[in-house]
Amino acid sequence: MRFVLRRLGFYLLAFWVSITLNFLLPRFMPGDPVSRMFAQSQSRMTPEQITQLQQLFGLDDRPVWRQYVDYLGNIATGQMGISISHFPTPVTEVIAGQIGWTLLLGGTALLVAVVVGNLLGILAAWRRGGMLDSVFPPVLVFVGSFPYFWLAMGALYFFGVMLGWFPLRHAFTAGSAPQWSGQFVADVGMHLVLPALTIVVVSIGGWMLAMRNTMIATNAEDYIVMAEAKGLRPTRIMFRYAARNAMLPAVTSFGMSLGFVVGGALLTEVVFAYPGVGYQLLAAVQGLDYPLMQGIFLTITAAVLFVNFLVDLVYVRLDPRVRVS
Amino acid sequence: MMTRTTRSRRAARLAGLALAAALALTACGPGASDGGGTVASDVPLTIPREDMGTFVRNFNPFSPNVAPMTQQAVYEPMIIFNPADGSMTPWLASEWTTSKDGKDIVFTLRDGVQWSDGEPLVAQDVVTTFDLQKELLGGYEYLDSVEAKDDRTVVFHLTETYSPALSELGQQIVIPDHVWSDMEDPGKATNEAPVGTGPYTEVTAFASQSFDLGPNPHYWQPDKQQIPGIRMLAFAGNDGANLAAANGEVDWAPQFIPNIEQAFVARDPEHNHYWFPPTGAMISWQLNTTREPYDDVDVRKALSMAIDREQVIDVAMQGYTKPADCTGLSGGYDTWRDEDLAGSCTWTTRDVDAANALLDEAGYARGADGTRTLKDGKPFTLKISVGSTSSDWLSVADIISQNLADVGVKASVDAPDWSAVTASYEDGTFDTGIVWSNNAPTPYQFYRGVMSTQTVKPVGEQTFENYHRFGDEKTDDLLDEFAASSDEAGQHDVVERLQAEFDAQAPVVPLFPSPEWGAYTDARFTGWPTEDNPYATLSTRAPTAVLVLTSLRPVQG
Numbered sequence: 001m002r003f004v005l006r007r008l009g010f011y012l013l014a015f016w017v018s019i020t021l022n023f024l025l026p027r028f029m030p031g032d033p034v035s036r037m038f039a040q041s042q043s044r045m046t047p048e049q050i051t052q053l054q055q056l057f058g059l060d061d062r063p064v065w066r067q068y069v070d071y072l073g074n075i076a077t078g079q080m081g082i083s084i085s086h087f088p089t090p091v092t093e094v095i096a097g098q099i100g101w102t103l104l105l106g107g108t109a110l111l112v113a114v115v116v117g118n119l120l121g122i123l124a125a126w127r128r129g130g131m132l133d134s135v136f137p138p139v140l141v142f143v144g145s146f147p148y149f150w151l152a153m154g155a156l157y158f159f160g161v162m163l164g165w166f167p168l169r170h171a172f173t174a175g176s177a178p179q180w181s182g183q184f185v186a187d188v189g190m191h192l193v194l195p196a197l198t199i200v201v202v203s204i205g206g207w208m209l210a211m212r213n214t215m216i217a218t219n220a221e222d223y224i225v226m227a228e229a230k231g232l233r234p235t236r237i238m239f240r241y242a243a244r245n246a247m248l249p250a251v252t253s254f255g256m257s258l259g260f261v262v263g264g265a266l267l268t269e270v271v272f273a274y275p276g277v278g279y280q281l282l283a284a285v286q287g288l289d290y291p292l293m294q295g296i297f298l299t300i301t302a303a304v305l306f307v308n309f310l311v312d313l314v315y316v317r318l319d320p321r322v323r324v325s
Numbered sequence: 326m327m328t329r330t331t332r333s334r335r336a337a338r339l340a341g342l343a344l345a346a347a348l349a350l351t352a353c354g355p356g357a358s359d360g361g362g363t364v365a366s367d368v369p370l371t372i373p374r375e376d377m378g379t380f381v382r383n384f385n386p387f388s389p390n391v392a393p394m395t396q397q398a399v400y401e402p403m404i405i406f407n408p409a410d411g412s413m414t415p416w417l418a419s420e421w422t423t424s425k426d427g428k429d430i431v432f433t434l435r436d437g438v439q440w441s442d443g444e445p446l447v448a449q450d451v452v453t454t455f456d457l458q459k460e461l462l463g464g465y466e467y468l469d470s471v472e473a474k475d476d477r478t479v480v481f482h483l484t485e486t487y488s489p490a491l492s493e494l495g496q497q498i499v500i501p502d503h504v505w506s507d508m509e510d511p512g513k514a515t516n517e518a519p520v521g522t523g524p525y526t527e528v529t530a531f532a533s534q535s536f537d538l539g540p541n542p543h544y545w546q547p548d549k550q551q552i553p554g555i556r557m558l559a560f561a562g563n564d565g566a567n568l569a570a571a572n573g574e575v576d577w578a579p580q581f582i583p584n585i586e587q588a589f590v591a592r593d594p595e596h597n598h599y600w601f602p603p604t605g606a607m608i609s610w611q612l613n614t615t616r617e618p619y620d621d622v623d624v625r626k627a628l629s630m631a632i633d634r635e636q637v638i639d640v641a642m643q644g645y646t647k648p649a650d651c652t653g654l655s656g657g658y659d660t661w662r663d664e665d666l667a668g669s670c671t672w673t674t675r676d677v678d679a680a681n682a683l684l685d686e687a688g689y690a691r692g693a694d695g696t697r698t699l700k701d702g703k704p705f706t707l708k709i710s711v712g713s714t715s716s717d718w719l720s721v722a723d724i725i726s727q728n729l730a731d732v733g734v735k736a737s738v739d740a741p742d743w744s745a746v747t748a749s750y751e752d753g754t755f756d757t758g759i760v761w762s763n764n765a766p767t768p769y770q771f772y773r774g775v776m777s778t779q780t781v782k783p784v785g786e787q788t789f790e791n792y793h794r795f796g797d798e799k800t801d802d803l804l805d806e807f808a809a810s811s812d813e814a815g816q817h818d819v820v821e822r823l824q825a826e827f828d829a830q831a832p833v834v835p836l837f838p839s840p841e842w843g844a845y846t847d848a849r850f851t852g853w854p855t856e857d858n859p860y861a862t863l864s865t866r867a868p869t870a871v872l873v874l875t876s877l878r879p880v881q882g
Binding site for chain 1: 378379381383385388389390461462463464512513514515530532533534535537556558559560561562564565568569572574714743744747748751787789
């Protein structure tokens with residue numbers, strides 16, 4: 001219990017530091033949102049409209065410390081203000097509208113990559129020097145080191161345009177409305193395949209290699225020899241004895257990655273025109289949309305810290321050494 | 326410098342070839358085959374929007390982030406100005422007159438126009454429109470009051486004679502009084518089911534990445550609603566939108582498509598076309614005239630003469646526009662241009678010898694190593710600012726800096742994020758930079774923005790035009806004369822003298838007018854504007870888009 005409380009205290013401190021940075025960093029950026037909008041409109045807006053827009057957006061010129069106090073208060077009460085780049089939509093609504101797709105895409109891709117990558121890693125280490133061990137790691141690392149943008153474009157051309165197997169864009173077919181029907185779910189599934197697959201392809205190599213390396217170390221442990229000497233089935237030794245002990249680093253990285261999923265997959269969203277938080281964050285940064293930027297960063301920070309906290313708790317369960325110390 | 330650019334050019338060409346090859350390969354795939362074959366009569370006109378990853382259901386025309394096509398298909402203005410041929414089309418107003426002293430403008434509304442809910446269009450709608458516009462977004466400082474004389478007559482009382490008012494007032498889109506006057510907070514309303522006079526007002530489907538607009542049941546030109554509707558698709562960047570265009574899945578592609586001949590036209594030469602009229606804002610190289618040596622007109626002209634505009638257009642702009650001349654006017658002002666002056670320009674064509682002579686004469690001597698020094702003995706170097714995301718303008722700046730080496734001036738390109746660049750423009754701390762300009766129906770706003778003392782703010786104070794801070798009193802007088810003259814011949818005379826003043830002063834170094842991007846396929850719909858029939862531009866964000874929407878008709882068969 002003391003361990004949990006100590007970790008909780010640490011996370012609260014980390015949270016405070018990150019929200020303070022979150023407040024300060026956008027304010028170090030030069031310019032203001034309205035003049036950005038003006039520059040981007042490139043002479044479609046008249047200079048007279050600018051002061052008026054500043055009023056409309058309610059941009060404040062209060063002292064920074066007052067803004068900071070209000071900001072903390074707003075975070076405590078869950079108010080994130082109104083997005084400027086989506087004016088007059090509240091930030092919470094902008095994020096809520098996107099986060100579902102981001103979680104669907106990122107979560108699916110991460111789960112597939114982790115499960116398949118770890119399984120491959122376990123098998124490769126178990127049959128060390130075998131077919132799986134000598135072919136897969138170099139191939140996967142090679143593919144994973146391609147620029148993602150290029151790979152995604154290539155997949156889009158090959159599977160989308162040439163073969164026509166998968167739709168080219170969006171999360172579901174234009175003209176249909178979201179609903180709980182088998183047809184719509186299948187439509188969403190089809191639209192998910194290419195974006196998720198490209199993410200899996202570039203990330204799976206890392207998971208496999210990490211798992212393989214820890215497995216190899218574990219395989220040399222005395223208790224594996226002991227288990228073999230007892231005559232246990234090889235699959236039992238592989239999964240219950242070796243893999244189980246080699247899992248710990250993978251759990252940590254899984255937790256970290258899970259937290260970052262809410263940040264969205266910017267390049268995937270750009271190539272496949274898939275909805276999500278990543279592009280909103282880019283647009284917010286480019287348009288100096290402070291409220292939306294802060295809202296998204298806050299969501300990411302909170303998610304990363306929360307998942308890490310969960311991982312810490314799971315560790316207590318998984319690794320007895322943590323409990324003792 | 327030279328080799329780097331050549332190499333990157335070659336890389337770009339290779340990438341273009343690879344793309345073209347990929348596209349050529351895909352031409353035999355199943356994706357392409359449904360391009361021209363089946364023409365369903367209920368397929369809406371499909372348009373991509375490349376800079377919105379998702380749409381928000383916001384049809385409030387006063388909102389800066391309004392859903393696309395709101396100001397084109399849902400609401401309409403009283404007059405439509407077309408920069409492609411310089412014409413004015415009466416739209417919601419059938420006629421207008423200006424009083425003798427120019428202080429009253431009377432618009433007569435077209436008879437029989439109805440809102441999409443069946444209510445008639447009345448003068449009070451226009452009055453409410455201007456009240457809201459002034460309250461929410463400002464502008465129209467010259468407007469004293471708006472009066473609804475009777476149901477069809479609106480009188481605008483101006484505080485002083487101001488001739489650009491007619492086109493500015495006329496282009497304001499009109500909203501219905503009976504809907505907006507009861508609205509609690511019109512600035513923050515999202516107006517999810519808009520009531521407008523436009524041809525396509527009914528939101529028939531709305532999802533985060535696409536929405537459909539259906540025909541207005543009470544449109545005043547029912548014979549011109551030939552297309553079944555409009556479908557907007559959201560894209561988080563040009564690549565996705567360009568792929569959709571190349572694949573024949575969208576009808577109208579108003580975004581920039583690099584290498585368009587191979588990437589788009591070659592996919593279906595019979596149906597895919599593009600037209601980039603140079604009617605956008607003039608793009609200039611601005612020199613901060615509060616600094617030495619840019620306060621010297623000879624230096625500005627000499628630097629301008631060093632630039633190879635042909636190279637700038639061919640390489641950086643892929644040949645999609647044309648070089649500027651010494652009137653500074655973009656292609657949208659061809660009817661105002663003084664052709665004699667434009668034909669005899671001295672400082673907007675490359676002439677290295679003349680540039681060197683001018684700089685020598687102005688007292689910026691060239692040293693033994695070929696570089697020039699300023700009058701205070703420091704080397705003549707300059708920094709060209711441009712936003713890092715604008716790759717085309719970045720390459721414009723690169724070419725300029727190479728050109729300047731020929732006249733002994735060392736230029737470096739400074740390319741941080743646009744926000745840093747515009748911030749330095751606004752407070753006047755930049756050295757030189759690539760910049761846009763005001764683009765309105767008459768050249769008045771352009772000249773006011775580049776050379777009037779009224780737009781000059783001291784360094785350190787934020788401004789949104791005349792970043793280079795150049796003011797000329799003769800220009801002020803000419804602008805006042807223009808504003809006070811209500812007859813067209815008089816206005817043309819003043820604009821000719823403004824052009825001569827621009828030529829004499831060279832307040833900025835004009836480079837090229839920005840093209841109005843636009844590509845389309847006539848596989849499903851025909852009647853598009855072209856170079857031979859420039860009744861509108863192909864921009865989907867310009868007021869002329871409604872002219873295109875009411876001219877298109879489905880292909881028969």
